[in-house]
Amino acid sequence: MNYPAKSRVFLHEIGELTRFVLRFFREAFRPRYEFSELVHQCFVIGYKSLSLVALTAFIMGLVLTMQLRPSMVRYGVEAQIPAMVCIAIIREIGPVITALIFAGKIGSSIGAELGSMRVTEQIDAMEVSGTNPFKYLVVTRTMAATLMLPVLVILADAISLFGSWIGVNIYEVLSFRLFYTQVIDNLAYYDAIPAIIKTFFFGFAVGIVGCFKGYFSTKGTEGVGRSANSAVVMSSVLIFILDLLAVQVAELIWDF
Amino acid sequence: MAKRTFDNIKLGLFVLVGLGLLILFLYMLGRNKSIFTDRFEIKVQFENVSGLVPGNNVRVSGIVVGIVEEVQLINDTLVVVTIALNEPMRQVIRKNAQASIGTDGLIGNRVVNLLPSKNPAPLIEPGDILQSQKDVSTEEMLRTLDQTNRNVLVISEGLKETIERINNSTQLTTLLNDDGLSRDLKAALSNLRNATGTASATMSDLRQVVGDIRQGEGTIGALLRDTAMAYELNNVVSEMHALETQLSQLTRQTGNLVTDVNQVVRGVQTDLQEGPGPARLLMQDSLAAARLQNTLGSLEEGTARFSENMEALKHNFLFRRYFKKLEKQKRKAAAGKE
Numbered sequence: 328m329n330y331p332a333k334s335r336v337f338l339h340e341i342g343e344l345t346r347f348v349l350r351f352f353r354e355a356f357r358p359r360y361e362f363s364e365l366v367h368q369c370f371v372i373g374y375k376s377l378s379l380v381a382l383t384a385f386i387m388g389l390v391l392t393m394q395l396r397p398s399m400v401r402y403g404v405e406a407q408i409p410a411m412v413c414i415a416i417i418r419e420i421g422p423v424i425t426a427l428i429f430a431g432k433i434g435s436s437i438g439a440e441l442g443s444m445r446v447t448e449q450i451d452a453m454e455v456s457g458t459n460p461f462k463y464l465v466v467t468r469t470m471a472a473t474l475m476l477p478v479l480v481i482l483a484d485a486i487s488l489f490g491s492w493i494g495v496n497i498y499e500v501l502s503f504r505l506f507y508t509q510v511i512d513n514l515a516y517y518d519a520i521p522a523i524i525k526t527f528f529f530g531f532a533v534g535i536v537g538c539f540k541g542y543f544s545t546k547g548t549e550g551v552g553r554s555a556n557s558a559v560v561m562s563s564v565l566i567f568i569l570d571l572l573a574v575q576v577a578e579l580i581w582d583f
Numbered sequence: 584m585a586k587r588t589f590d591n592i593k594l595g596l597f598v599l600v601g602l603g604l605l606i607l608f609l610y611m612l613g614r615n616k617s618i619f620t621d622r623f624e625i626k627v628q629f630e631n632v633s634g635l636v637p638g639n640n641v642r643v644s645g646i647v648v649g650i651v652e653e654v655q656l657i658n659d660t661l662v663v664v665t666i667a668l669n670e671p672m673r674q675v676i677r678k679n680a681q682a683s684i685g686t687d688g689l690i691g692n693r694v695v696n697l698l699p700s701k702n703p704a705p706l707i708e709p710g711d712i713l714q715s716q717k718d719v720s721t722e723e724m725l726r727t728l729d730q731t732n733r734n735v736l737v738i739s740e741g742l743k744e745t746i747e748r749i750n751n752s753t754q755l756t757t758l759l760n761d762d763g764l765s766r767d768l769k770a771a772l773s774n775l776r777n778a779t780g781t782a783s784a785t786m787s788d789l790r791q792v793v794g795d796i797r798q799g800e801g802t803i804g805a806l807l808r809d810t811a812m813a814y815e816l817n818n819v820v821s822e823m824h825a826l827e828t829q830l831s832q833l834t835r836q837t838g839n840l841v842t843d844v845n846q847v848v849r850g851v852q853t854d855l856q857e858g859p860g861p862a863r864l865l866m867q868d869s870l871a872a873a874r875l876q877n878t879l880g881s882l883e884e885g886t887a888r889f890s891e892n893m894e895a896l897k898h899n900f901l902f903r904r905y906f907k908k909l910e911k912q913k914r915k916a917a918a919g920k921e
Contacts, residue, residue: 363587366591366594367590369594369598370590370591370593370594373594373597373598374590374594374597377597477601477605478597478598478601478602479601481601481602481604481608482600482601482604484608485604485608511611511612514612515612516609516612516613519608519609519612523605
């Protein structure tokens with residue numbers, strides 16, 4: 328079949344990625360679990376990202392509140408700022424911003440790490456020594472990313488709302504209790520549940536794309552940089568695509 | 584390995600905090616939406632639910648106590664709304680409570696308000712059917728407001744016209760700009776004050792006069808206070824009245840007389856002019872008139888002679904006594920009359 332070169336490369340990559348994902352599931356459910364390595368990766372991927380995510384989440388909440396304020400004041404509904412900000416943060420801003428930060432930090436690091444392992448032939452060496460490199464490197468990292476991003480997002484949401492409360496209090500006095508009541512009043516399960524479920528997919532996308540790019544890294548040290556770069560770009564795009572899918576599926580399921 | 588354990592502790596803390604937050608958050612949402620509380624269902628009949636949907640809040644005295652479970656259209660005038668109330672409300676709401684549909688704020692979600700009745704009734708039980716109350720809808724309010732607006736428009740236009748007329752009135756402007764006006768006004772006011780003073784003095788004089796009159800002093804006083812005079816005046820008046828009556832009778836009689844005379848005159852006239860009698864002959868025959876004149880002259884002469892004869896007769900001794908007696912009688916009658 329004769330496809331244009333670029334399309335062929337693109338389709339080839341999609342096919343490879345799909346194969347990679349299928350292989351991940353096959354390896355992940357097969358026994359001999361690398362449990363301690365998974366916990367270690369969780370620590371590296373989740374805990375070590377917390378400070379960065381917390382900072383961005385706090386600033387995001389604060390800035391979002393301050394940016395929304397003039398419009399809300401113009402319409403005379405500044406009392407609705409907490410409601411508006413909390414819906415924006417819980418449903419969209421929290422998961423997506425955190426996932427993008429996560430992709431920037433974790434996706435690139437996984438891509439670079441596995442890429443350098445590939446070009447220095449450490450992965451080949453593992454295979455020779457009898458360790459399943461896919462299980463040991465890819466499954467643990469992807470699992471860790473999938474499991475840690477939701478936790479990070481929940482914490483980021485909380486920190487974001489706290490930042491928003493501070494943002495409101497820059498201009499007026501609003502007790503935390505009232506802020507909290509307004510936030511809870513304006514949220515329902517159909518706001519929270521899909522938002523949390525989709526973060527698993529975001530985490531999985533970041534982990535698997537990072538691993539895929541690193542695992543098939545080529546052309547020496549230059550290739551390592553390219554895999555790190557393309558891992559971030561691709562996982563970021565995937566996050567947005569998944570977000571689009573998530574909102575549609577959520578609307579289907581929750582019937583709104 | 585010690586480093587690994589330490590890392591694991593941090594990771595465990597991290598995950599636990601995250602999961603704890605998630606659970607807390609979901610629990611709070613659930614508690615707010617009353618998912619974990621027991622509920623019982625009642626029904627309310629409405630004519631119109633104005634956009635009520637399942638999930639809308641139910642309030643008692645402004646507190647959310649349940650949600651709308653189901654909205655069913657039974658027929659073209661009846662909608663049955665199933666409401667799930669929180670279990671504690673069994674001890675609060677009574678069977679005769681009324682339901683009405685309101686709005687959360689002016690443009691917010693629909694809510695069902697349960698309004699307690701003043702009359703006593705047993706507590707509510709699951710499956711009870713509550714009566715509904717027709718509520719003022721926003722549309723009706725807006726319709727009334729539209730009418731009000733139109734009225735206000737008319738009023739404001741009228742006001743505008745009036746004010747424009749005032750503004751454009753040169754008379755008023757000159758009046759307002761005239762400096763002399765205030766001076767004149769002041770003078771007028773002082774004049775008025777003087778006039779008032781004079782009037783008050785006059786009034787006090789008048790009061791004195793009236794007092795005097797009341798006490799019977801002066802001519803008018805006497806006139807007014809003397810009862811005897813009044814009585815006499817009364818008599819005079821009644822006499823005058825009688826006189827008047829007589830006069831009127833007299834007048835009537837005179838009138839009759841005049842009529843009679845009139846008739847006679849007319850008769851005479853007719854006779855004179857047309858009648859066959861001697862009168863007409865007398866009046867119209869100039870020869871006869873001359874003869875008549877002669878006759879009359881002769882008669883006069885005859886009468887004078889007769890008178891002379893009678894005088895002579897009086898002095899005659901045969902008749903003297905009769906005449907003296909007649910004279911005496913005449914004198915006697917005059918004395919009796921005196």
